Amino acid sequence: MLTKTMLMAFLAACGVSSNPATSPNEKQPPEEDVQEDQHFCCASVDLENFTGEGCTAISKETINACSNVLYCPEMWAKSEGKVACE
Numbered sequence: 001m002l003t004k005t006m007l008m009a010f011l012a013a014c015g016v017s018s019n020p021a022t023s024p025n026e027k028q029p030p031e032e033d034v035q036e037d038q039h040f041c042c043a044s045v046d047l048e049n050f051t052g053e054g055c056t057a058i059s060k061e062t063i064n065a066c067s068n069v070l071y072c073p074e075m076w077a078k079s080e081g082k083v084a085c086e
Helices: 002-015 060-065
Strands: 038-041 044-046 051-053 056-058 069-072 076-079 082-085
Touching: 038 060, 056 060, 069 082
Parallel strands: none
Antiparallel strands: 038 056, 038 069, 044 051, 051 082, 076 082
């Protein structure tokens, strides 16, 4: 009878954790919504002001297929085909 009681106590002790593992969401702070670098293929580009007209976003792989590329690190704004790097 003592063996049965000890076995039950042992099994109960193994199944309970005093410090449960934390989930990954609790360990890391929430990610900020950071705008990534972006390349644009534009009809015309103003290199002094870092702006472009008639622009569409492109991937890095298609840069060589475009004659006028505007690169905006981090922050940029686009309105009706006009792009301005900030």
